[in-house]
Amino acid sequence: MSIILGIETSCDECSASVLLHEGNSFRPLSVSTYSQIELHQPFGGVVPEVASRNHLEQIQPVIEDALKKAGVEVVNCDAIAVTNRPGLIGALLVGVTAAKALAYASRKPLIPVHHLEGHLMSAFLSSATGESKKIEFPAIFLMVSGGHTHLHYIEESPLQWPSEMLKTSLIGRSIDDAAGEAFDKTGKILGFPYPGGKWIDEYAQKGNRAAFELPRGLKQKDSYDFSFSGLKTAVLLLTKRLQAEGSIESKLPDLCASVQEAIIDPLIRKSLLLAREKKAKSLVVVGGVAANSRLRMRLKAESPIPVIYPDLQYCTDNAAMIAAAGAVRFSQGQGLRVEQFLKLNAFANAGS
Ligand code: KG4
Ligand code: ZN
Numbered sequence: 001m002s003i004i005l006g007i008e009t010s011c012d013e014c015s016a017s018v019l020l021h022e023g024n025s026f027r028p029l030s031v032s033t034y035s036q037i038e039l040h041q042p043f044g045g046v047v048p049e050v051a052s053r054n055h056l057e058q059i060q061p062v063i064e065d066a067l068k069k070a071g072v073e074v075v076n077c078d079a080i081a082v083t084n085r086p087g088l089i090g091a092l093l094v095g096v097t098a099a100k101a102l103a104y105a106s107r108k109p110l111i112p113v114h115h116l117e118g119h120l121m122s123a124f125l126s127s128a129t130g131e132s133k134k135i136e137f138p139a140i141f142l143m144v145s146g147g148h149t150h151l152h153y154i155e156e157s158p159l160q161w162p163s164e165m166l167k168t169s170l171i172g173r174s175i176d177d178a179a180g181e182a183f184d185k186t187g188k189i190l191g192f193p194y195p196g197g198k199w200i201d202e203y204a205q206k207g208n209r210a211a212f213e214l215p216r217g218l219k220q221k222d223s224y225d226f227s228f229s230g231l232k233t234a235v236l237l238l239t240k241r242l243q244a245e246g247s248i249e250s251k252l253p254d255l256c257a258s259v260q261e262a263i264i265d266p267l268i269r270k271s272l273l274l275a276r277e278k279k280a281k282s283l284v285v286v287g288g289v290a291a292n293s294r295l296r297m298r299l300k301a302e303s304p305i306p307v308i309y310p311d312l313q314y315c316t317d318n319a320a321m322i323a324a325a326g327a328v329r330f331s332q333g334q335g336l337r338v339e340q341f342l343k344l345n346a347f348a349n350a351g352s
Contacts (some may be wrong), residue, residue, distance in 0.1 A: 006323025081326020302331025
């Protein structure tokens, strides 16, 4: 059994969490998250400098709140886990520096966590009722966040994951925009506030999905990669035409329904194709786009194998998933001692 304090500041959520890890159970005792969405909304997207400055203000209260809610002190924790890649460099540095200072002062091991490993681990967090998710392996993981669209084939449960698992299990990825980015960029073209995903989801419920024919990138059967940039251009041209005709307002639900279908179609088709090819026993969908109601409805109807989602609060960025990924690496003896972690850095890229 171990207690891990997790810290996440890679983008626009400042989050801390205390997690209890026991065998295959990853139970968040607390999660405290300060979302900067409203701060970035006037700019239509995340402004890196605004993000890092706000993390600086929020990091300490957020950590204190998470510890208080869990009823523990740092001394009761076995290790501190922090996202150190990939993300906005200034934002990452705030979390990494805070984690280093805490680990140094409390003489605890520090575990650097890859943000995407955190997203994969979000599926293993127990729900509010304390129940663990039942994921049978081999499994397909579809990771659809604001910044990444990855398709992974994973053969073993997290405690067996090798260090290089993110790389070795990766089967397909977006070659340009991520699915979440496609929602956000088309949402911006359609005049929705940032982030556009949930607005498109909402408006699409009253729209006709077949109203507009929009491109599906990389349709060829032998590719598990995705491409969404063509869609963005098509939506821009279509929106201009509808604006000129004066029909954009009335066509908005149809437009949203058509855009949403064009984004989720390849996600569903390729995930199910890979699941069949690999004889996977479950399909796991993680990241912010996993909240999409149409994606969930279609997978429920079309997937022959169980589809597992994290609880909604763990779909978007949060420190519980970082603590869980840290717990796995800690159980494998990968906690860094003080002389090792003082040199720890943050990296904007996903790593080579
Ligand atoms: O995982 P996340 O917090 O981002 C990163 O870690 O990068 O996910 C945020 C993304 C945004 O692109 C947002 O538009 C999208 O998730 N999103 C949705 C929905 N709710 C959030 N996309 C489609 N439908 C939704 N209901
Ligand atoms: Zn994320």
